[in-house]
Amino acid sequence: MNRFLLRVLIFSFFPLLSLYGVLLLENGTADPFYQRFVTPKQEALILGNSKAAQGIIPSILNDRLADVYPAKLYNYSFTVYNSPFGASYLESIKKKLAEYDGERCFIVTVDPWSISSDIKDPNNPDKFEENDRFLAAIKNVNSNPNLNYLLYWFEKSFYEIILMRIKNNLSKLHVDGWFETTGNMQESAINQRRGFMIDFYTDYLNKYSYSEERFKYLQKTIDLLQKKGRVILVRMPLHRDILKIEKFQDPDFESRMDFLSKKFSVSYFDFTITESKWGFKDGLHLTIESAKDFSQDLSNKILLSNN
Amino acid sequence: MLFNSYEYLIFLPVVFLLYWYVFSKNLKVRNFFLLAASYLFYGWWDWRFLFLIIASSAVDYWCGLKMATVISNEEGVKSIRPKGEISSVKEISPSASSNRNDPKSKSPRTQRVVSLTRKKLYLAISLAFNLGLLGFFKYFNFFIESSVDFINLLGFQANIHTLNIILPVGISFYTFQTLSYTIDVYRGKLEPTQDWMAFFAYVSFFPQLVAGPIERASNLLPQFFQKKSFEYTLAMDGLRQILWGLFMKVVIADNCAVFVNQAFTNPESQPASNLLIGAVFFSFQIYGDFAGYSNIAIGTGKLFGFHLMQNFAFPYFSRDIAEFWRRWHISLSTWFRDYLYIPLGGSMGSKTQSLRNILIIFLVSGFWHGANWTFIIWGGINALLFIPLFWFGKNRVNIGIVAQNRSLPTFYDLGQVLLTFSVTTLAWIFFRSPDLNTAGTYITHLFSSSILSMPKMDIRVYLFIGWVLIFIILEWMGRREEFAIQKMAFRKPAIIRYGLYYGLVMAVFLFARKEQEFIYFQF
Structure with a gap:
């Protein structure tokens, strides 16, 4: 028996070591979220859903804002499915946030979906849809490798880590948390994707409704961050057709943001009014070029509003 | 609990250690x-x-x-x-x-x-x-x-x-x-x-x-x-069988499933070449899934000193459908033989009675797999393939192992094996389809001119075709044993043998998808 156990243990060591080596190869090309859970605690965060994850490039903001806000921003935005405002996201933010003595700012992106829910009673936080997803499940968001994520939440098989290194992948999660993704950028392909998004969010209209509880969690998030630095509320640019849907979803959204802006004395930048300036991959997410321009514009606005 | 879950990865060693170190002394307690x-x-x-x-x-x-x-x-x-x-x-x-x-x-x-x-x-x-x-x-x-x-x-x-x-x-x-x-x-x-x-x-x-x-x-x-006392050789054999079962399930079955699901979702919108690959992949998916489970089960039994019966004996190397059914899901086939076919009279009565009994056994076997007409039709097709062999007394021609004393089959054997595999694959289409309409659409589109077109495939599909080929080669090499790698590379230096195990373990680690249920759980 002892001989058996010893042999098994010795043999197991080699494949486990090799697997560990493969996991270290992951550079953000195989999984769209994993890298966010292997980086250390961060000094300042950009929060929101996929619009922010793809549209705000922290490295650009960090360069531009370095003199005023030396704390490095990190994009900790996920998706409308995973990171609407609620207890799961708030707790995860607390775990990701490092102590920092200098000046720092936090960018909190908002839209009607991030304060809505598709459950029967949208004001029952115990039933929030993200409660059984990875932000709620992962207790340690700063460990490398992150076994909990790898075992239960890594989207693909691990061979994809190697395959994506060889193959030219269309997306990459950068070390600063920016999720760079591209695809066929011909007009017809963009229109097709936008059509799909319009259908998708029109369908959401029937399922999602405004959640007072989520709005409270947004306030708790602002409250938490405001104690540590300056909070800026941002509404990301959108194609006009999708904006119409969002207005249907929550006609009072702007007044809610005015309320927050006044209550917490925070800046609110609404970029939906500058829609024509930007290029979209699908009416919702900015193209890479527009994400760069947008990050510059956002930096300028922050600097201007600081004066 | 699934065999391919992390929970089982903890459950099995804990139960194994407690079993041998704490509870094995007293029969009742054990x-x-x-x-x-x-x-x-x-x-x-x-x-x-x-x-x-x-x-x-x-x-x-x-x-x-x-x-x-x-x-x-x-x-x-x-x-x-x-x-x-x-x-x-x-x-x-x-x-x-x-x-x-x-x-x-x-x-x-x-x-x-x-x-x-x-x-x-x-x-x-x-x-x-x-x-x-x-x-x-x-x-x-x-x-x-x-x-x-x-x-x-x-x-x-x-x-x-x-x-x-x-x-x-x-x-x-x-x-x-x-x-x-x-x-x-x-x-x-x-x-x-x-x-x-x-x-x-x-x-x-x-x-x-x-x-x-x-x-x-x-x-x-x-x-x-x-x-029972712990037997090192039996336990090692059990581990090898578990490893082979996991490889069959995780690398072969689960990865074939991705392409199979696409093929069977909208068969009418896909070229026949895709449907052909989908059907062949399903043959390997169902085999990898079910025989993989059986291998893990039998291997686990060996870890505890128990001998469970062999359930699959390399069925895709069968030379006719009768041999296939002696090698596929043996525990169910023999169950039906002993508790249904023989009580009905088996082949002892007139030829008509025997044919009736064969038809019954295949239809019941199909129905056992699920409450759907697709399974009954699948059973019926197998009966129709079996009956001519029985009628002409050819159902027990291929009893032994194909190419028993050779490393490669003769062209005649190969032809028989490929023909049997083809008709089995065709029957599996009914087994996999959610309803008869889908099965009909699938078969109609499969036999169309687009079968000569290049399949539309992602690079991963080529990778899985490679895995299936490796799987077939390993199965062929080990076809004389209880499972493919039971005695593989035993006469080679230890580094080659352990290299094989290492390769299989790494394949399981790297190609595992999120926990996929075993198909036969639904039956």
């Missing part, structure tokens, strides 16, 4: 521990359905005991347990007869009639209970829906509501396993056990509880009365 571990294993999925297993075990244990009171008046009991062990399960010799010397007894003939009637009653209770469970949980909605369809077809209106019934995992397997016990006791082939714990542990033995092999009481139950 069996209790195995029973508890098995119930935990099953309850992990849904503890409520544990009551069904307990009820099924209790009913059959009771029926067995009641039959024992009838049998106790009879003579000719022969123990099948190993020498020197506790009396528990006994096989009864065919010459058993009633006790003619008992002065209180009625006439021997009357007594035999009474005994037989009582035994029949207890058998009927066991059959009614187990088949009743199966009928309710698995077939209730099918019968209701089919009746409604039929009534509507006749022009009448019928709106009968079906029930929202959850199919308990493994119900088809453990009910058949317990039935084999009561039927064997009834037939006088087995003396009922007096040890309820051993019997309950036999019914729920976790390695084979949810997807077989469907063990006969005469093989597995006596093993619960044997003292």
Whole structure:
């Protein structure tokens, strides 16, 4: 028996070591979220859903804002499915946030979906849809490798880590948390994707409704961050057709943001009014070029509003 | 709990260590521990359905005991347990007869009639209970829906509501396993056990509880009365079999499934070349999934010192459909042979009766797999493929292993193997399709001119084709053994052998997808 156990243990060591080596190869090309859970605690965060994850490039903001806000921003935005405002996201933010003595700012992106829910009673936080997803499940968001994520939440098989290194992948999660993704950028392909998004969010209209509880969690998030630095509320640019849907979803959204802006004395930048300036991959997410321009514009606005 | 889950990765070593280090000394304690571990294993999925297993075990244990009171008046009991062990399960010799010397007894003939009637009653209770469970949980909605369809077809209106019934995992397997016990006791082939714990542990033995092999009481139950000491060679063999089973399930079946799902979702919108690959991949998916599970089950049994029956014997190297059915899901095929085909008369009657029996057995086998017409048609197709062989007396031509003494098959053998694989693959289309319409669409589009077009495939599909080819080569090399890698590279230097195991383990690690259920859990 002892001989058996010893042999098994010795043999197991080699494949486990090799697997560990493969996991270290992951550079953000195989999984769209994993890298966010292997980086250390961060000094300042950009929060929101996929619009922010793809549209705000922290490295650009960090360069531009370095003199005023030396704390490095990190994009900790996920998706409308995973990171609407609620207890799961708030707790995860607390775990990701490092102590920092200098000046720092936090960018909190908002839209009607991030304060809505598709459950029967949208004001029952115990039933929030993200409660059984990875932000709620992962207790340690700063460990490398992150076994909990790898075992239960890594989207693909691990061979994809190697395959994506060889193959030219269309997306990459950068070390600063920016999720760079591209695809066929011909007009017809963009229109097709936008059509799909319009259908998708029109369908959401029937399922999602405004959640007072989520709005409270947004306030708790602002409250938490405001104690540590300056909070800026941002509404990301959108194609006009999708904006119409969002207005249907929550006609009072702007007044809610005015309320927050006044209550917490925070800046609110609404970029939906500058829609024509930007290029979209699908009416919702900015193209890479527009994400760069947008990050510059956002930096300028922050600097201007600081004066 | 799934074999390919992280929970099982913890469960198995813990149970293994406790079993050998703590509980193996005392038989009763050991069996209790195995029973508890098995119930935990099953309850992990849904503890409520544990009551069904307990009820099924209790009913059959009771029926067995009641039959024992009838049998106790009879003579000719022969123990099948190993020498020197506790009396528990006994096989009864065919010459058993009633006790003619008992002065209180009625006439021997009357007594035999009474005994037989009582035994029949207890058998009927066991059959009614187990088949009743199966009928309710698995077939209730099918019968209701089919009746409604039929009534509507006749022009009448019928709106009968079906029930929202959850199919308990493994119900088809453990009910058949317990039935084999009561039927064997009834037939006088087995003396009922007096040890309820051993019997309950036999019914729920976790390695084979949810997807077989469907063990006969005469093989597995006596093993619960044997003292066991750890055997290094057997345990290593078990580990190798588990590794091969995991490779079949995780690398072959689960990855083929991705492409198969795409092919079967919208067959009408895909080129025939894609459908062809989808159908071939499904053949490997179902084999990898089910034989993989069996290998893990048998290998796990070996870790605990138990010998479970071989369930698959390289079926895709069969040279005709009759050989295929001797090599595919052996525990079910032999179950149907012993408890349905032979009681119906088998091949002993006229040719017409034999054909009827063959048809019945294949249709019932199809129906056993699921409450859907697709399974019945699948069974029917296999019957139609089998019947000509039977009719011309060719069903037992290919008994041995293909190319037994050669490394490569002859062209004739290869042709036969490919033909058998092709017709089996064609039949699997019905098995995989959610309904007959989809199966019809799939086959219609499969035999279209676009079969000559280049398939539209992602780079991953080429990768999986590579894996399937490696799998076929390894299976071919190991076809003379119980499972492919059982003795592979034994005569080569250790580094090559361990290199093979290392490669398989890495393949399992790297190609595992998120926990995928075993297909046969639904049956």
